[in-house]
Amino acid sequence: MKEYFDLIISDYTLRTITLGTAVLGAVCGMLGSFAVLRKQSLLGDAISHAALPGIALAFLWTGTKDGHVLLIGALISGLLGTFWIRGIISKTHLKSDTALGLILSIFFGFGMLLLTFIQKMPNANQAGLDKYLFGQAATLVEIDVWLMSVIAGLCLLVLILFWKEFKIMLFDPDFTKTIGFNTKVIDILITSFIVLAIVLGLQTVGVVLMSAMLLAPAAAARQWTNRLGVMVLLAAIFGSLSGIVGTAVSAYQNNLSTGPVIVIIASVFVLISFIFSPNRGLLFRQLRFARNRRDLHMHKTLAFMYQIASTHQNISHPHAIKILNKFQGFTRGTLKKLEDKDFVILEGNEWRLTQEGFNVAANLYNQQKKPNE
Template sequence: METLREFFSFSDPSIIAVTVGAVLLSASSAVVGTFTFLKKKALVGDAVAHSVLPGICLAFILTGTKNPLWLIIGAFITGWISLVIIDNVTLKTKIKEDTAIALILSVFFGIGILLLTNIQHSGNAAQTGLDSFLFGKAAALVGKDLIVFGMVAVILLATVALFFKELKLIAFDPNYAKALGVPVKAMDLLLTSLTVLAVVTGIQAVGVVLMAAMLITPAAAARFWTNDVRVMTFLAAIMSGFSGLSGAFVSYAAPAMPTGPWIVMIISAIALTSFFIAPTRGIISRSIQQRKLQRMIMDENLLKELYHLGEKDEDPYKARSLDEIIEERFFPKDRLKSALRRLKREGYLAKQNGDWKYTEAGKLKGQRVVKLHRLWELYLSKYMKIDPDHVHEDAETIEHIITPELEKRLEKMLEYPEMDPHEERIPY
């Protein structure tokens, strides 16, 4: 607790520079990365991150200093050139995008390593620490770095806020955006430039190798929590900013721990947690939903088969044994027993001398499932011109998801039919 209080007192200017810098770099990268993620350009961040190294080295060779402004300009130029080459190679040749990305990434990174090695053997004392761009060194951020990175972060956030609607449109449907008069090519160019700028500013914190994770992971984590792009962008920024703050604290509490990798580890942990526990989209939630759906289908199929048995002997309320039900339609015995008990608890079935029979609610529910099944078979046969012998399997699936509204439309469209394609009565 004492360490936590000391950290958040911000009494040391170096702590302020590292913390604010890490938060700004993380959050701004996540905001831009949201649209890169939505456009399914996740690998682009990795390509840019590796392609900026030659620009950093060339900027140092030409200026002889590690001034962050010159390094950013150099990195931006080579990063932007790499994306332009990738787009042109993809559009004008038969090479696929992933292959083009791998090719450009390797070539640019190889050139960068070559230049970096040359600088390290040049004898220029100013080159000390330049290799930190490979793996990041957020703890080396100082006041002048913070000013430059703060300005870049503000530019990124302001540009995304200003063109949010247009960026959202081109991320989901560029053809629709073009029809609305949105300059799609200009917006693509803007997003490319923002992506490069975000990568360029972030590599000093986490390095070339880990920058792609900072660009894409927050967006991937946020996507599990919402379907709203605005909320997703905000959540990605919050998650990434928190990971930047946490990474700075870890490196403060344990000086041997590097800030950049810890930022990536924390945002990765947040993403992994989101993958499991997020409502609706999380793995656990989806597993629960699938189990509920499987139970619903099992219950409705069971009620439907009881209705079929009732049709055969014209007594829907007759009690049925397990063997009678299985003879009508095979169900695994353990699942059948579980479904029967569940339907009894829900008031759809009653038990009589060890056998099972409909309640009034159960009979109505089973009757509706049969009705939907036969209506859909008739629709496929009459309007889709599918042979009656081939409509059963499709109806077996669709009968469980037809809404009351669609049910009414089917009845009206088919003019309230009495018989299905197999000459079986449609119950109302």
């Protein structure tokens, strides 16, 4: 690890790629949180695929493979696809998922057609445009990192300035309209930044995998918190770590492409979050289910005890104890738990209710009886 950090400091290419992927991951995590919470998970996929024909058309128009020129074309194409999606949803009876899938297919198909046409042109300069399909992080240069950093700063500034508006529109769009906020402007603003972040990531991660870069950190962060601010912060951290670790793994294994490795690392964060997060994780959910099942079994046992003991004036009467010990609907684990709570007393192989256990059982029995009445 120390050697790797020393290499980052000394090696220009590795330092540039690491900083670029870290900044890109942070921006995608922040903006992806809003896409996930707005249930627009397919939006990132649609925008990234919609950007492909813009790259091809920018090359055909200028005849150059300058990355900034191609990204401008991708930005225009991505914004155009986004506004078409909004128009289809607002002007027709089609749902958002249908509009997203439709624009994704049309733009991506048109982009692949243009790429095929370009590859057959008698011009050696056209080679290499296919790197935008799966990304090529090694092509990042220092100016790209500066551009990503500026966009990240603008994104953070906009989130701070319009945090209240974004938050209200996210959870209650109707209330946002009633208090006078222009929801269209707010929606266009956040969507435009999402498009910008996706376009910036095309060179690193590529068209095909960019949606995962946008959604995976946000999906992982959502498992750990119910607060929007904490989720945005965690998503930025997960995205940044995915970029740094993915770059490190890719640098260690020369045959691995950086973009897919970053997406795999982000998926690992999602998997860990789905399993180990305290509130929503599958592991803790199963533990809570097992605990609730034990408590339910204990309550049923106490309710039965009450039915038997309530028919006798003395809950310690030998006849009551004999009836209780003939009951087979309990387990030794349940009895041990009841004993730890001082609800029952175990004497050898026999057990009986304590007065405290009788009172608790009476309350449980009465609560179970009221709904039936």
